[in-house]
Amino acid sequence: MPFKPPETFKCPKCNQNVYAAEEVPAAGKKWHKMCFKCGLCKKMLEAMTMAEHEGNVYCKQCYARKFGPKGYGFGQGAGTLGMDTGEHLGNKSGSEMTNKPNYAAPPGAAQQD
Numbered sequence: 001m002p003f004k005p006p007e008t009f010k011c012p013k014c015n016q017n018v019y020a021a022e023e024v025p026a027a028g029k030k031w032h033k034m035c036f037k038c039g040l041c042k043k044m045l046e047a048m049t050m051a052e053h054e055g056n057v058y059c060k061q062c063y064a065r066k067f068g069p070k071g072y073g074f075g076q077g078a079g080t081l082g083m084d085t086g087e088h089l090g091n092k093s094g095s096e097m098t099n100k101p102n103y104a105a106p107p108g109a110a111q112q113d
Helices: 060-067
Strands: 023-026 029-032 050-053 056-059
């Protein structure tokens, strides 16, 4: 029976060998405990507090901030609202837009000029 060395894994962050005593399995890979940090804020992660995107790991807050929905109502505040007129979607240009209400006349009513 020949001797077979244990399989060693490389940490995706530092590319060094990861041994069983120091491994953290997450995102289909094995990480060193000290390398398993958020890619943005560098906060230490756990398997339940991480999110993975294209091989990088993030804490849930940074992942939502970087890849989640943007704009008013998504926790970003009014400071991230854009002045996009939607021309690339076929909307009218900004000069033709108005904030005046456009009330429809009741059926059969004569319009006043």
